[in-house]
Amino acid sequence: MKRALNFNAGPAALPEAVLQKAQGEWLNIEDTGMSVMELSHRSNTFDAIHSKSIALLKEIMDIPDNYEVLFLQGGASLQFTMVPMNLLQSDRKAYYVLTGSWSEKALKEAKKIGNTEIAASAKESNYTYIPAVEEIAYNPADAAYLHITTNNTIYGTQWKGYPQLENAPLIADMSSDILSKKIDVSKFGLIYAGAQKNLGPSGVTVVIIRKDLINSSLTNLPTMLQYETHAKSNSLYNTPPTLAIYLLSLVLEWVQDQGGVEKLEEMNTAKAKLIYDAIDNSEGFYKGHAVPDSRSHMNVTFTLPDDHATKQFLEQAKAAGFVGLNGHRSIGGCRASIYNAVPLSHCAELAEFMKKFKETYSASVVKS
Known part of the structure; x- marks a missing residue:
């Protein structure tokens, strides 16, 4: 399964x-x-x-x-x-x-x-x-x-x-x-x-x-x-x-x-970096809610350019097998919770999905 x-x-x-x-x-x-x-x-x-x-x-x-x-x-x-x-x-x-x-x-x-x-x-x-x-x-x-x-x-x-x-x-x-x-x-x-x-x-x-x-x-x-x-x-x-x-x-x-909490901390730092890099390198397509020096290594929150882009992102993410990326109803947008049990490979897949979605969505907006 x-x-x-x-x-x-x-x-x-x-x-x-x-x-x-x-x-x-x-x-x-x-x-x-x-x-x-x-x-x-x-x-x-x-x-x-x-x-x-x-x-x-x-x-x-x-x-x-x-x-x-x-x-x-x-x-x-x-x-x-x-x-x-x-x-x-x-x-x-x-x-x-x-x-x-x-x-x-x-x-x-x-x-x-x-x-x-x-x-x-x-x-x-x-x-x-x-x-x-x-x-x-x-x-x-x-x-x-x-x-x-x-x-x-x-x-x-x-x-x-x-x-x-x-x-x-x-x-x-x-x-x-x-x-x-x-x-x-x-x-x-x-x-x-x-x-x-x-x-x-x-x-x-x-x-x-x-x-x-x-x-x-x-x-x-x-x-x-x-x-x-x-x-x-x-x-x-x-x-x-x-x-x-x-x-x-x-x-x-x-x-x-x-390897204990120390090893998990190393892994959590690496996981968070993958997704925050996808946000920071998106030329403003994704915007993090938290200021950089307060960013969580457990919950990565971000928004997209508009509601249409957010809806498309969440629909395509769901189709690709991602679960739980909806932002909380009080602030909207998206949220990736990357607790200890979330593998590094899953975070890498999400970061890659974010990059590809940004490219394809931006291209479709230009064409339209």
Whole structure:
């Protein structure tokens, strides 16, 4: 069967090797005579899968011992609420840097919980750039935390460096670029990420939280919305998304097989360069949404000369086997999401398609 050239923004491409291994174990995992979906989450077999997933993530990301790894549900969207519920004290303020729709949504939820303030924003440019670190304004005396979204799937922008804070934790939504490059986890108080981009399928959300931020005094919160509940129970307070965690473990094994995050970062840089070169060398036919120094290596966003050209591009791309190149409805145009599992060869094929389409479309316009 021919595999699609999958550039979906999420749920996104999974490594083919992961899918093949899962297929081989689909009906009988570890000689249990059952699928992983049929195992008790209290069984020794699933406990081993669960523990391996946590251990692999700690190893791959070099997570310090003073951090807890949690597997939760509800996606990053639930973390928009859980973060302020657990970390925003009544006498403190949460600061947010706005770089796109997801950071706006995170701020909207935090406002329902307590005092908030915008520390920096790129909204006036329709989110074409990441604000410079020196532009971020917050008061260390009253800051509960500073929240950023490290990669913006809709607008195609990505943080290249991160703020260094005094007396307040840095909170990061890394849903769309976790494991795509090397980071120093110790610079963050809490990292959260929905799995459906680089970690695995949708259904599980990873939270990496510094242990001193887990507050045992928040007994007024619903039990399931307290980080302590999940930390104390090793993320097994209730039935977890067992299939998603199993596939996460296979993705993490695949990351190791690729040579770790450093090798993936090299590959992601090469993949992004192929497509950005096709944009930059198109004599203005393609125009990137993001300014060059804020360009994402996960989501390449671009426009064509007009709606007709865009429609023709997407139709011909679909016919050629490409999937998921439509831009988000809020900004239009096109978007190629090139997460870890998207092969370099697929990006090369897309870059070549873009060059040929530009040539043929321009020639047809001249003739007409």
